[in-house]
Amino acid sequence: MAPGDPIARARHVLAGVPDPEIPVLSLVDLGIIRSVEVGADGTLTVGVSPTYSGCPATAVIRADIVAALDAEGLARVRVVDVLSPPWTSDWISEDGRRKLEAYGIAPPPAPVASVRALTIPEASPRCPRCGAADTELLSEFGSTPCKALHRCRACLEPFDRFKCI
Amino acid sequence: MSTTPSGAGKVAVASRVRHVLRIADTSLVLAQRLGEWVGHAPAIEEDLGLANTALDLLGQSRLLLSYAGELEGMGRGEDALAFLREEPDYLNATLAEQPNGDFGDTIVRQFLIDTYQLELYEWLTSCADPRLAEIAAKAVKETRYHVRFSAAWLVRLGDGTAESHGRVQASLDRLWPYTRELFDADDLDREVAAGGLAPDLAMLRTAWLARVDAALAEATLRRPAESPYHWYGKQGRHSEHLGYILADLQHLQRAHPGASW
Numbered sequence: 022m023a024p025g026d027p028i029a030r031a032r033h034v035l036a037g038v039p040d041p042e043i044p045v046l047s048l049v050d051l052g053i054i055r056s057v058e059v060g061a062d063g064t065l066t067v068g069v070s071p072t073y074s075g076c077p078a079t080a081v082i083r084a085d086i087v088a089a090l091d092a093e094g095l096a097r098v099r100v101v102d103v104l105s106p107p108w109t110s111d112w113i114s115e116d117g118r119r120k121l122e123a124y125g126i127a128p129p130p131a132p133v134a135s136v137r138a139l140t141i142p143e144a145s146p147r148c149p150r151c152g153a154a155d156t157e158l159l160s161e162f163g164s165t166p167c168k169a170l171h172r173c174r175a176c177l178e179p180f181d182r183f184k185c186i
Numbered sequence: 187m188s189t190t191p192s193g194a195g196k197v198a199v200a201s202r203v204r205h206v207l208r209i210a211d212t213s214l215v216l217a218q219r220l221g222e223w224v225g226h227a228p229a230i231e232e233d234l235g236l237a238n239t240a241l242d243l244l245g246q247s248r249l250l251l252s253y254a255g256e257l258e259g260m261g262r263g264e265d266a267l268a269f270l271r272e273e274p275d276y277l278n279a280t281l282a283e284q285p286n287g288d289f290g291d292t293i294v295r296q297f298l299i300d301t302y303q304l305e306l307y308e309w310l311t312s313c314a315d316p317r318l319a320e321i322a323a324k325a326v327k328e329t330r331y332h333v334r335f336s337a338a339w340l341v342r343l344g345d346g347t348a349e350s351h352g353r354v355q356a357s358l359d360r361l362w363p364y365t366r367e368l369f370d371a372d373d374l375d376r377e378v379a380a381g382g383l384a385p386d387l388a389m390l391r392t393a394w395l396a397r398v399d400a401a402l403a404e405a406t407l408r409r410p411a412e413s414p415y416h417w418y419g420k421q422g423r424h425s426e427h428l429g430y431i432l433a434d435l436q437h438l439q440r441a442h443p444g445a446s447w
Contacts, residue, residue, distance in 0.1 A: 105324075162235040186331065
């Protein structure tokens with residue numbers, strides 16, 4: 022068993038656990054790992070925020086977390102839901118946004134720290150394939166709860182976009 | 187919990203349970219209805235849209251049912267509440283159980299409930315029960331998205347062809363009477379409102395109506411006159427449709443008690 026601080030080890034492991042539906046993103050990139058704590062008896066508690074309350078991947082994510090930590094020798098693990106504050110696409114890491122775009126999914130725009138952002142209409146995403154700005158919404162809902170379907174007017178390819186919530 | 191000095195602590199536990207069940211059951215029954223569309227919607231995008239909305243509603247109802255079970259303290263979890271309660275124990279709004287009809291009927295039902303839930307959840311995010319507030323804060327983000335979908339379709343159908351306009355107006359005329367139940371306060375509604383667990387329903391209706399009227403104007407649809415009929419789904423007295431929905435929803439657990447994945 023590797024030595025060291027169990028929290029640091031657990032965080033390192035979690036950074037390598039892929040999201041089951043968008044495997045280029047790790048759970049840490051996605052911003053759903055909210056806390057890692059170790060109790061007096063050595064039990065690790067991992068706080069996880071669901072992206073969407075009905076997302077079918079949630080149960081898989083819990084199982085993956087337990088399995089990955091177990092493989093690292095961190096066997097006593099408890100996964101708890103953290104609902105508040107609710108997850109937002111703003112929590113996807115900078116790295117995660119880059120990975121999403123490279124994978125062909127338009128990422129949500131980087132968070133803006135200004136109240137003006139509340140009144141600015143949501144901009145069209147840039148096409149992740151050809152980079153053109155001229156894109157249109159095809160459907161508010163896509164292949165998973167977290168995505169919408171868009172199309173590029175320049176290269177005419179349809180593409181997924183991570184929904185902004 | 188009983189020692190909490192907040193308003194929530196003054197409301198009887200049984201009333202709090204029923205209040206949470208009303209919200210949970212409306213989402214659950216509507217999710218089940220929307221699930222019937224899977225594989226049958228007019229286009230793949232709409233199939234996905236309705237299924238994704240159903241999934242969100244199901245997720246919200248699971249959070250609420252689990253909470254209702256904890257409040258009740260009788261050892262019933264989300265599954266026991268969803269799969270093993272009888273029809274009169276379901277407290278959903280009658281509107282949610284109305285049949286899918288055509289796509290216009292489904293969109294009108296969805297729009298009326300989405301906008302109601304949006305106003306309700308927005309209010310609940312600052313209610314006297316922190317757990318309910320937390321669930322509402324999660325649900326409100328998803329519900330905003332649902333409204334975008336159903337309102338956009340309402341406008342497209344209402345302000346579309348003569349055929350689509352006529353049919354969606356007929357859907358609205360047919361379903362509108364059921365909205366009355368959402369805002370007619372009964373004793374339970376008044377009790378939980380006094381405890382800071384629910385909004386005043388007359389106030390909620392004003393906010394809801396403003397939102398509905400704006401969308402109807404854009405959709406060139408006419409708001410129907412108020413109907414004298416009352417519905418009492420939230421008190422467990424349902425239209426004839428709920429029994430069939432529950433037969434579908436509960437069949438597996440009734441035939442194979444305790445079956446799990």
